[in-house]
Amino acid sequence: MAGSSPRHMRPSTNQRAGGPSIERDAKRGGAESYSFDMFQTEDSDKGVSSRRRKKKRHVGRVIAVIVAALVVTLGVSGALLARSALAVKNDAQAAVSLAQGVKDRIAAGNFSSLSSDLQHLDELCKNMQSEVDGPLWQAATFIPVYGSDIGAVRTLVGVMSDVSSNVLVPMANGLSEAPDGGLFSDGTVNVPVVTAAVSALASGSDSLRAANDQVQSIGETHISQLTDIVDALKDGLPTIADLADTCENIAPVFPQMLGADGQTRSYLIVAENNAEIRSLGGFSGAAGILTVTDGAISLEGFESTQTLAAAGGPTSQIQISAEEMQLFQPDGETLNYTAGDSFFIPDFPRGAQLTQTIWAINHNGQMVDGVIAVDPVFLQYLLGVVGGVTASDGTQVDGTNAAKVLLSDVYWHYPTEGKVQDAVFASVASATFDRLVSDMNGVDLSALMDAVGRGASEGRLLIWMQNEDEQAAVRSVGVDGSLPTNPADPQTGVYVNNYSYSKLDWYLDLNVQRGDAVKNADGTASYDMTATLTNTMTADQAASLPAYVRAHAGNVGAAQEKLRLYLYAPAGGSISNVSYSGGGMVEGTHNGLQVMYTDVLMNPGESYNVTYTVTVPAEGANQDLEVRVTPTAQGVREGAA
Numbered sequence: 001m002a003g004s005s006p007r008h009m010r011p012s013t014n015q016r017a018g019g020p021s022i023e024r025d026a027k028r029g030g031a032e033s034y035s036f037d038m039f040q041t042e043d044s045d046k047g048v049s050s051r052r053r054k055k056k057r058h059v060g061r062v063i064a065v066i067v068a069a070l071v072v073t074l075g076v077s078g079a080l081l082a083r084s085a086l087a088v089k090n091d092a093q094a095a096v097s098l099a100q101g102v103k104d105r106i107a108a109g110n111f112s113s114l115s116s117d118l119q120h121l122d123e124l125c126k127n128m129q130s131e132v133d134g135p136l137w138q139a140a141t142f143i144p145v146y147g148s149d150i151g152a153v154r155t156l157v158g159v160m161s162d163v164s165s166n167v168l169v170p171m172a173n174g175l176s177e178a179p180d181g182g183l184f185s186d187g188t189v190n191v192p193v194v195t196a197a198v199s200a201l202a203s204g205s206d207s208l209r210a211a212n213d214q215v216q217s218i219g220e221t222h223i224s225q226l227t228d229i230v231d232a233l234k235d236g237l238p239t240i241a242d243l244a245d246t247c248e249n250i251a252p253v254f255p256q257m258l259g260a261d262g263q264t265r266s267y268l269i270v271a272e273n274n275a276e277i278r279s280l281g282g283f284s285g286a287a288g289i290l291t292v293t294d295g296a297i298s299l300e301g302f303e304s305t306q307t308l309a310a311a312g313g314p315t316s317q318i319q320i321s322a323e324e325m326q327l328f329q330p331d332g333e334t335l336n337y338t339a340g341d342s343f344f345i346p347d348f349p350r351g352a353q354l355t356q357t358i359w360a361i362n363h364n365g366q367m368v369d370g371v372i373a374v375d376p377v378f379l380q381y382l383l384g385v386v387g388g389v390t391a392s393d394g395t396q397v398d399g400t401n402a403a404k405v406l407l408s409d410v411y412w413h414y415p416t417e418g419k420v421q422d423a424v425f426a427s428v429a430s431a432t433f434d435r436l437v438s439d440m441n442g443v444d445l446s447a448l449m450d451a452v453g454r455g456a457s458e459g460r461l462l463i464w465m466q467n468e469d470e471q472a473a474v475r476s477v478g479v480d481g482s483l484p485t486n487p488a489d490p491q492t493g494v495y496v497n498n499y500s501y502s503k504l505d506w507y508l509d510l511n512v513q514r515g516d517a518v519k520n521a522d523g524t525a526s527y528d529m530t531a532t533l534t535n536t537m538t539a540d541q542a543a544s545l546p547a548y549v550r551a552h553a554g555n556v557g558a559a560q561e562k563l564r565l566y567l568y569a570p571a572g573g574s575i576s577n578v579s580y581s582g583g584g585m586v587e588g589t590h591n592g593l594q595v596m597y598t599d600v601l602m603n604p605g606e607s608y609n610v611t612y613t614v615t616v617p618a619e620g621a622n623q624d625l626e627v628r629v630t631p632t633a634q635g636v637r638e639g640a641a
Contacts, residue, residue: 081137084131084132084136085131087127087131088128088131088153091124091125092124095124095125095128098120099121101117102114102117102118102121106175109193111172111176111193114175114176115172118164118168118169118171118172122161122168122169125161125165126161126165128161129157132154132157137150138154146222146223148219148220148222149221149222149223149226151218151219152218152219152230153226155215155217155218156218156230156233159211159215159233162207162210163204163207163208163211166207167203167204167244170203171201174199174200175196183197183440183441184441184443185441186438187296187298187437187438187440188294188296188297189258189440190295191255191258191259191260194258194295195258198247198251198254201243201244201248202244202248205244205245205248208241208244209241209245211237212237215230215233218230239453243449249473250476250477252473253470253473254473256467256470259291259293259294259295260295261294262293264291264293265293265369266290266366266368266369267289267290267369267371268287268289268290268368268370268371268372269288269290269372269374269429269433270284270287270339270355270372270373271284271285271287271302271376271426271429272285272343272374273285273407273425273503274375274377274403274407274506274631275408275411275503275504275505275506275549275633276498276501276502276503276505277498277505277630277632278341278344279343279346279495279496280343280345280346280373280459280462280481280630281373281375281630281631282375282505283340283341284306284339284343284355284373285305285422285425286302286303286304286305286422286425286426286429287302287306287339287355287359288300288302288429288430289368290372302426302427302429302430303426304422304423304425304426305338305339305422306339307337307338308338308358308361310362311361311362313337314333314336314337315337315357315358317336317357318336318354318358320333320335320336323588323589323590323591324345324590326588327566327597328341328344330564331499331553339354339355339359342355343373346568346628347482347483347591348373348480348481348482349480351481352464353464355371368466369466369467370463370464370465370466372461372462373461373463374429374455374460374461375631376406376428377402377403377455377631377633377635377636378451378458378461379402379428379429379432380399380400380402380636381399381451381452381454382399382432382436382448382451383397383398383399383432383435385443385447386435386436386448387435387439389428389431389435391405391427391431392420392424392426392427393414395409395424403636403637404636404637406424406425407506407633408506410424411503411546411548412546412549415547415548415549416546416547416548456479458631459481459628459629459630460631462479462480462481463479463480483568483590483591484570484593485571485591485592486571486620487570487571487616487617487620489571489623489626490571490573490616490623490625491570491571491625491626492527492529492567492568492573492575492626492627493566493568493628493629494510494531494565494566494568494627494628495565495566495630496508496510496533497564497566498561498562498563499553499562499563500552500553500556502549502551502552502561503548503549504537504549505561505632507535507536507537507604507637508533508534508535508561508632508633509532509533509634510531510532510533510629510632510634512529512531512532512627513529513530513531514528514529514625514627515528515529517625520615523618523621524617524618524621525625526616527613527615527616528612528613529567529611529614530609530610531609532609533561533563533565533600533602533607533609534602534606534607535559535602535604535606535607536604536605536634537604537605539604539605541559542604545558557603560602560603561600561601561603562600562601563599563602564597564599565598565599565610567585567595567596567597567610567612568593568628569594569615570593570614570616570617571617572620573594573614573617573620574594574614574615575612575615576613576615577613578596578610578612579611580598580608580609580610581608581610582600585597585610598610
């Protein structure tokens with residue numbers, strides 16, 4: 001585009017979302033490899049009813065098999081226990097049917113009968129728990145083979161009862177006081193309803209975490225239908241527990257962020273361009289204002305890259321530190337002139353404030369309440385949920401091609417027309433959010449949550465809030481994109497910036513591997529790391545590159561990448577044993593963190609790698625080292641999206 005130019009991932013089973021982050025790519029030889037690459041809604045009523053019948057059959061079959069085993073194994077006591085099991089079966093089937101009706105009423109925004117329905121559900125759960133807590137059920141857990149299945153049923157019933165009493169009933173009580181209506185309607189968030197749901201999940205976070213722990217502790221089961229239920233819960237409960245934790249963090253500030261009580265909040269939405277890579281993702285290619293008043297969302301048109309050319313050049317309102325000059329300004333000052341370079345710095349709060357300042361200078365001092373950065377890969381994830389849009393040039397853009405259209409195709413189709421490139425980019429960003437806002441009531445919320453969670457975990461969704469309490473909530477969720485400050489929560493970073501001022505980074509791969517922790521005698525822990533950069537462009541592509549894609553820095557070939565690679569140590573930690581295939585690396589500091597960096601020149605087909613050791617201080621030695629990486633476009637380029 002004309003003038004245009006992560007977050008976290010813990011290598012663990014339950015990755016927390018939030019972000020620049022990296023997505024686990026593979027696990028080989030003990031190393032973790034990273035690269036960027038509640039209710040389901042069926043496509044038809046038939047699919048829904050079929051699934052409901054299947055779920056009920058599963059419940060019945062599980063209990064029936066247990067009944068048969070009990071009668072054969074325990075005789076008279078088994079018959080008594082079988083009678084109890086049949087009572088549990090009947091209550092379980094009634095609970096499943098009632099829960100489905102509750103879900104449908106919530107989806108329809110009909111809250112008037114929720115409280116009584118969920119009180120009934122709670123009674124059913126208590127009845128079941130009373131049965132399975134009896135001595136006959138406890139003794140039956142010692143039956144050979146099927147005893148573990150009986151134990152699993154007891155655990156599941158206990159989980160159902162606890163979640164019903166401590167999460168669902170309070171949620172129903174809260175929603176029953178809210179006016180009827182869906183969560184979203186005509187571009188408006190139903191603030192009382194959403195607030196009630198968030199508050200209920202927040203208050204139930206302890207119960208949901210405990211439920212997840214109990215379900216994860218269930219061992220081997222032998223009845224296939226029971227195993228299916230346990231496996232589904234083991235997969236799904238961590239997400240719900242994480243959602244409850246998120247609600248707990250944001251509940252106190254969520255209403256004001258939605259413009260409750262008549263206030264108007266404004267947020268600057270910034271669309272990054274990964275084809276010209278920046279530490280946080282990409283050059284800021286377009287930006288627009290989103291306002292919210294009492295939940296009513298309005299989006300103004302997106303504008304192309306913000307510079308201060310019309311305002312007289314660099315501003316004294318932005319002071320560039322000596323560290324920032326050394327690390328991020330090799331060709332002179334730009335941070336105080338163009339928002340396109342604000343994300344050179346891998347600290348989103350700083351980059352967002354730079355962007356906000358330049359926007360305000362260009363818009364009569366307009367200050368925003370927050371800055372939200374997204375990239376075309378994240379837009380593609382969203383379009384996969386809300387449906388396709390039409391770009392300003394008529395191109396159909398959807399969940400299969402958005403990143404390719406915006407990061408590659410537009411430059412080949414309009415090789416010298418920068419304004420057209422900008423217009424296409426801005427139109428897709430604007431249309432995606434318009435589509436999301438206008439169609440929110442019909443969106444599959446589960447799929448939307450998945451898309452947002454994926455984007456956040458990969459560092460493709462970053463948020464900064466002006467209000468300190470709101471920023472603390474954003475930080476706790478993990479989408480703040482800030483540099484680490486806590487030695488007890490170790491995070492290392494691998495970032496890259498484009499200084500060829502090109503659009504070559506559609507072809508860039510950045511892959512990072514982290515080895516296993518090795519405990520040291522002084523209580524610290526060390527990890528072997530490898531970072532690899534690759535220019536995947538072919539000779540044929542290099543020979544026909546559009547002018548706008550080519551490198552524009554001096555003394556650099558047209559298809560040659562000129563990058564700066566940064567390795568960040570954890571807070572209180574260090575980097576050592578550095579071996580770089582291109583030569584040496586320079587040591588610096590940034591906000592108290594050790595930084596190793598080097599400039600990389602890569603021709604098409606070339607790769608460079610660096611191996612090194614990250615040492616975590618003793619305070620964080622028992623925690624997994626989180627690895628944060630600049631999000632690239634390689635996953636969608638290779639078809640992973």
